[in-house]
Amino acid sequence: MNIPADFWEADPHGYQAKNYIEPPPTPEMIASVEAELGYTLPASYVQLMRTQNGGCPANTCHATSEATSWAEDHVAITGLSGIGREKTYGLCGELGSQFMIDEWGYPPLGIYFADCPSAGHDMVALDYRECGPQGEPCVVHVDQEGDYEVTWLAPDFATFIAQLQPEEAFQDDPAEVKAEELTLVQQAPFGPLLQTLCNAYPNPDLATGLRELAAAIVKKKGSFGLHGDELSSLMYDLQFLLCSHSRPVPSRETYLADDAYPSIIALSGGRFSTGGYAPGFVEDWWDEARRQGRIVETGEGLRFTPDAAQEVLDNVLGTVLEQGEG
Template identity: 50%
Template structure:
């Protein structure tokens, strides 16, 4: 009986049906769950993102898990994602002692150590800032942005005017936006927006002392959000601060003021943690790709604006291209992509064919990313064919959720991010063209278009 159950749990785990594992094991009487079953239940909670519940389950078997490297690894995994990095270091260190040389353990131990140091540094910095404000009282910051500086700041374009730029804000609008956001906007930002209310600056890079998902020594922004609601990239627009916090999960520490080239996977925020909702906020970078890790940028908005530098300061385009060419030629596939390719019989050397197409992508763009161009659409088609070939009963929502685990993330051979709208737009186009059909809740390629994709792969 138990072996059949273990086999079923393993199958659910491989299919990412972690809630099935939780439901099945939770329905059992407590006394029937042994060490292995409780371990699998806790692992399922980890995979569902229910880390506190996972820790509770691991705690039940803590005595028996003392000499089990996997128990310590899974406990460390929960601590890591709860941002309890010092405890994660302890757990991963013990796992590494019990079973040295495990790559995933070494990776998380290194990451946890780095994050624990950064977290401690950030806590000390915030405590010092709060103590300084309490000692000296809150002083209104007076902005000093000269007309000469402002006259050469913005990059005028149709895109900037359409997506970012609004009419200069009235005092009434500013008050209503502040009320909606729940924060007083800094005077330097308000002065800036009264000159031009949102847009794309000529200089879009800001130096950092620590690496982020963007680069080792700087971050980049796409634009600065204006005060308003009408434009997509305005504070209360449909891609504004509240949307990023409520829909994308960014921490509620202040106001998102800049979007970044990663299409939502990192932002720049006004950070009110030290000063309170009515004070002068700092400026920070928040990295969704790294569990929403926060990196301090500047003491205030004006320092941030004046510290922006041109792309020429960090022109690594040739190095980036060479790096991405090496990635698509030699990078390890994600577990899911590797598995899907192993089931292909219609195309010889399917992995090399995929690498060949992606090499063309990098040669054309200078970097590895998919957007709305012809080669990107071919790669969307290929990924969909691979996935639905192995999972024929896939719904639209299931595929959109699974997409990120094929090439976007989970492997060396990955774009490191993606914009969900590109995937849903591609799906809409293919459905409209009749190349993908919907049938009783599932989506699939037509036989004719499947053949066309296979032939394109063979020719790559």
């Protein structure tokens, strides 16, 4: 398999190193992972992981012949699992292949090796159903949102990798996308939880500030997506401020559970929404806020300190548009 020198995306903020990149795969580790999963990894998979053992490729999209919950003509991946069990997204890691089968109900058709921007609601897998555990598997997309519908992508892993394309190859006109996204964040109704949280907050201007912050993100990025940048971190701040005001937040795990953070903006059913999110960015934001002492334990659960809460309000209501357009 021909692997371009620039196949892997750069990792200036260490997100991949923290969550994906395992130590170089030894023969013993490869055998151990294969034994645990019950399948022989394709030689092309091992070859790729010898260049870097897991991480985010520069090209993240693969064409499809039919529509999925992600798009009409393609699927997107966030990262590729390394051969190991040390990192969260390793093949045998905390959120690895067997976890997705046991905890998320994915069909046991093989090895789930690539997560998607939907944060678990669709995955890409090596499908061994026809070739057997030691054979050469095809690559498929499995859509939890579509009752675990399986969509064929490529006859083997090497072909799948060769056919990955940049996101831009599937994008509409950037100006049209930006205009549509601005209309969405400025006019689309909030999801039920987000609306409830805004109604409960004593400052009625905060809902408008939230929309202005989302518009600033669109103006800066061309679309509404939350990542590890400054504006995204401010949105994470605002979401936590709203949530912790209305309900106790006993722990990070509770806040990031399916009935809390994902329902605020990231997965709000076609309303004001990013359409998905990468949980690692939110986890990193949380850990940094705790390290800085901005989020502290109180008698009403975890909350911002008064100074931190005021700073969030000042940033959202006072300077967000200048930040987004700068």
